Amino acid sequence: MDVLSSKQESGWRNKRGEASLSDVHRSINISASGSRWRRLAAFAGPGYLVAVGYMDPGNWATSLAGGSKFGYALLAVALLSNLMxxxxxSLCARLAIASGRDLAQACRDAFPKWVSIPLWALAEIAIIATDIAEVIGTAIGLNLIFGIPLELGVLITALDVFIILYLQKMGFRWVEAFIITLLGVIAVCFAIQIFLADPQWGGVIRGFFPTTEIVTNPEMLYLALGILGATVMPHNLYLHSGIVQTRNYGHTLPEKKEALTFATIDSTVALCFALLINASILILAAAAFNSTGRTEVAELGEAHSLLAPLLGLAIAPTLFGIALLCCGLNSTVTATLAGQIVMEGFLKMKLQPWIRRLITRGIAIIPAAFVTIWYGDAGTAELLILTQVVLSLQLSFAVFPLVMFTASKAKMGELVAPIWLSGIAWLIAVVIAGLNVKLLVDFVSG
Known part of the structure; x- marks a missing residue:
């Protein structure tokens, strides 16, 4: 346990309990005698697990819909979301390193139960929404590559628990290696597809500059919020604040400051990589579909079948399916870890990873299977986009506590967020909340 000043601990209602993900807590040593680059390399990993959440199957649906309908216009939303x-x-890493708590534990230790329990429930809803997207995305990937029916694919996704168990048994570095390898496969697949699609690069550059239409057009705003929900995901805030603590970075203030610097570099580089993938999905949709007049493509299966005739190469849809399947497998690992962190942090309830996984996956499979059987591809596409909007609506309930904690000197001690950083974070929190209010008003008013 870190040696914290009694003054800093007094900033919390409850004393700190057991460490987050205790079986892998501080399991990766940081060599104090090694070079700065070697210590930085030891911190590389958690950021890429977080980046997975920014390119999960739900993201594909919203980006495909946005790119096919509005061309490159929503690239500005992808960029803004990534900056947020x-x-x-970076605040998640700051909270973890300064307080020794993940976001779930911080909420439990800072708020009374009548606040923390609803926050736990909302976090679980966000994870279930994420899981639904993963179930559908993985099932579609299996269907596109191997021809497995969607209904059967949805059930097969329950078996991914064995991947989780095997990787966690081997050690956390193996989990990170698995994730990074699949991210590399995804990047190669999209690089080839973008080359084949030959987008209008002038339009791509203009797309990164926002327009007022994004806010004034309800349909564009709906998709923009879907992209926001798919990019800045609630469960990622809990996940990052937990897995950063797998590094054994020491207990002194200088060691913690260095750890914060390295962890922030890791997540920033990884999220820049995620932006490339995010933007690639939208650019591919705009170049392949919007430019040919196909403005209503939102279904992953439909996109897959259209790529070959539009790009003129049979390998294009196969690459699309491989990348989608890799995304689903990656998201499976990170959602499981986030679920453990949320349940242990809020409730102090420890479950075996495979039990936790089967519970959340079982809850996700029910609506996914129902929609797949009764409504087919069209229904799954709509459900995917809906899950991302649900995540966007849940986001404020994770963002506001995070910003509050990291801005508090009593809770963070010497590692309290600078005023300028807290100011930007508060602005982000207010913008997210404001956009969600507008979405609800537009939804109610029809």
Missing amino acids: AIVLQ
Whole structure:
């Protein structure tokens, strides 16, 4: 346990309990005698697990819909969302390193039960929404590559628990290696597809500059919020604040400051990589579909079948399916870890990873299977986009506590966020809340 000043601990209602993910807590040593680059390399990993959440199957649906309908216009939203994510994930690392708590534990130790229990429930809803997207995405990936029916694919996704168990048994570095390898496969697949699609690069550059239409057009705003929900994801805030603590970075203030610097570099670089993938999905949709007049493509299966005739190469849809399947497998690992952190942090309830996984996956499979059987591809596409909007609506309930904690000198001690950083974070929190209010008003008014 870190040696914290009694003054800093007095900033919390409850004393700190057991460490987050105790079986892997501080399991990765940071060599004090090694070079600075070697210590930085030891911190590389958690950021890429976080980056997975920024390119999960739900993201594909919203980006495909946005790119096919509005061309490159929503690239500005992807960029803005990514900048928000970089700020918020840096605050997660700051919270973990300064207080020794993940976000779930911090909420439990800072708020009374009548506040923390609803926050726990909302976090679980966000994880279930994430899981639904993963179930559908993985099932579609299996269908596109191996021809497995969607209904059967949804059930097969329950078996991914064995991947989780095997990787966690081997050690946390193996989990990170698995994630980074699949991210590399995804990047190669999209690089080839973008080359084949030959987008209008002038339009791509203009797309990164926002327009007022994004806010004034309800349909564009709905998709923009879907992209926001798919990019800045609630469960990622809990996840990052937990897995940063797998590094054994020491207990002194200088060691913690260095750890914060390295953890922030790790997450920032990883999220820049995630932006490339995010933007690639949208650019591919805009170049392949919007430019040919196909403005209603939102289904992953439909996108897959259209890529070959539009790009003129049979390998294009196969690459699309491989990348989608890799995304689903990656998201499976990170959602499981986030679920453990949320349940242990809020409730102090420890479950075996495979039990926790089967519970959340079982809850996710029910609506996914129902929609797949009764509504087919069209229904799964709509459900995917809906899950991302649900995540966007849940986001404020994780962001506001995070910003509050990291801005508090009583809770953070010497590692309290600078005023300028807290100011930016508060602005991000207010913008997210404001956009969500507008979405609800537009939804109610029809």
